[in-house]
Amino acid sequence: xxxxxxxxxxxxxxxxxxxxxxxxxxxSTQSTDEKHRMEPIxxxxxxxxxxxxxxxxxxxxxxxxxxxETKNYLHFEFRTATFKFVDDVEFYFDDSTKLIHFRSAAxxxxxxxGVNRKRMGKIxxxx
Numbered sequence: 375x376x377x378x379x380x381x382x383x384x385x386x387x388x389x390x391x392x393x394x395x396x397x398x399x400x401x402s403t404q405s406t407d408e409k410h411r412m413e414p415i416x417x418x419x420x421x422x423x424x425x426x427x428x429x430x431x432x433x434x435x436x437x438x439x440x441x442x443e444t445k446n447y448l449h450f451e452f453r454t455a456t457f458k459f460v461d462d463v464e465f466y467f468d469d470s471t472k473l474i475h476f477r478s479a480a481x482x483x484x485x486x487x488g489v490n491r492k493r494m495g496k497i498x499x500x501x
Contacts, residue, residue, distance in 0.1 A: 384462050384477075386447055391464060391477040400479035401491050412494055415474040415501050421446055421467045424474060428465055431500045435493075452493070459483070461490060474501075 383392040394400035394410040403414040417424040425448060432438050432450055442449040446467040451460050459482060466475040476497075478490040 384449060384464060384479075385442075386464075386466050389466065389468065391466065391475070394477070394479065397480075397484045399483060399485055399490060400477070401494055402477040402479075403473075403475040404477070412476070412491065412498075414476070415498050417467075417472050417474055417501075421469050424467055425465075427501060428474065428497070431497055432463075434500070454489075461493075463493070 385392070391402055391404050394402050394405050398409060401410055401412045403412055405411040417427075419427075425443075428448060429440070432440075432448075435452065437453040437455065439451045439453075440448065441451055446469065448465040450463045452463055453460055459480060461478060461480050463478045464476060468475060476494060478494050480490065
């Protein structure tokens with residue numbers, strides 16, 4: 375599943391997200407550089423239960439919309455309040471390692487003022 379949204383590639387190919395761009399407005403558990411890297415979320419339940427928990431957390435945030443859901447993948451859009459900028463937030467549930475990998479990236483611009491990293495930290499904390 376490879377989805378193009380606003381010329382920014384999203385989706386999973388062979389269990390991997392697209393790499394973060396050089397800009398600082400993206401974080402990913404699969405990134406190899408510290409500037410973009412975050413640790414994945416561990417789970418011990420079934421994939422369906424872990425997905426349900428993530429979906430419940432995401433719906434507690436304002437201005438969110440689910441775009442895609444498959445057996446082991448979720449894609450959401452988050453809109454900022456003032457300027458209506460869109461961030462793409464993706465989750466990949468790797469049941470073999472019991473890890474929830476994620477990628478959160480702004481569609482436009484260079485800097486996000488740390489919004490994606492803060493959001494994903496909050497989601498991890500709520501999980």
